[in-house]
Amino acid sequence: MTKRSAAAKRPRRERGSLNPEDIIEGAFELAEQVSIDGLSMPLLGKHLDVGVTSIYWYFRKKDDLLNAMTDRALSQYVFATPFIEARDWRESLTNHARTMRSAFLGNPILCDLILIRSALSPHAAQLGARQTEHAVASLVEAGLSVDEAFDTYSAISLHIRGSVVLQRLYDKNKEQDAQAGAYYDDIVVEPETTPLLAEAMAKGRKSGAPDDHNFEYGLKCILDHASSLIGTQQPAATSTPRRASKAAAAG
Incomplete structure (x- = not known):
């Protein structure tokens, strides 16, 4: 590529x-x-x-060629994306999420093939499943239940993809029409009628924009919730996964 x-x-x-x-x-x-x-x-x-x-x-046909391109793009993308490690799950998951987002934002072809194009070949789908399996396994080892780990990584993935696709669609519209804007650019804020919005947006915030600030805030919220589920007041390496604890209690 x-x-x-x-x-x-x-x-x-x-x-x-x-x-x-x-x-x-x-x-x-x-x-x-x-x-x-x-x-x-x-x-x-x-x-x-x-x-x-x-x-x-x-x-x-073109779809067959696009499938082959997607297979190659996804293989390179998965290989370049940092793994999530149980011992430092929050730091590695943060790095994983930021790297994924940067990769898609920096390569429109990658974004169009993997995120916007709906069809995936069986090989590409298997690669995606294996990446998700590894991420969920690491979060389970860190202390989440299977359901919690799945929901956490699913929320992270959705957060990344939604942010990237919104930005890509905005860029595509700009390519076709230089005057085109986004919904968050058209919000009318008047201090007299919407003082709280005016105060927040005066600091550069944009409501619903797929920008760095909103991405980082959403990522932090997801990670904070996962932390509260794990209850990590101790290093993750010394904590016992709750799934194992429950099984032991049941025995």
Whole structure:
């Protein structure tokens, strides 16, 4: 998914040398220029300097190609995302969440493939499930029940994705119409009628905006709730997971 210089001209391809990896790499290069929505098989054929039928030999339709791109993007994304560790669950989960958000905000192609595009290949879905399994297992080890761990990571994931998708949709609207705004830009605040809103927003706050301040506040609230469930007045490594404690009590 690395960008190729726009000025660099791809050498003419020898007949029969095309392979799926070349097609996927070329598709990422082209998507950087025209976006996922603008990507098409004919344009990709021109970009690769091959006949479009050569691409259809490997990918029968655009969705098949997008699935392959998603598999690669998700594999790289999962590999680059920090794991959550039970011994320092709050710090590592915070780092995990911030890294996920930064990765999506910094790469619109990644965002469009994984978050906005609804279809995932079975391989991509399995990768996502394994990442979630590891996160839930670490939170259970830290002291949450399975249900609490699942709900906590689900809330974190939703918080990240919602923030990123809202920002991406805002950016897309701006690309199409420079005058386009967001709902949080249109809120009318008058000190005479809404003094509390005026006081808060005078400090740079925006109601409902997917900005850093709102993201960090929401993240802190989720983590604070998880902390209260665990009751971590002691280091997580010395605490006994409540699931195990309940099982022992029942025995």
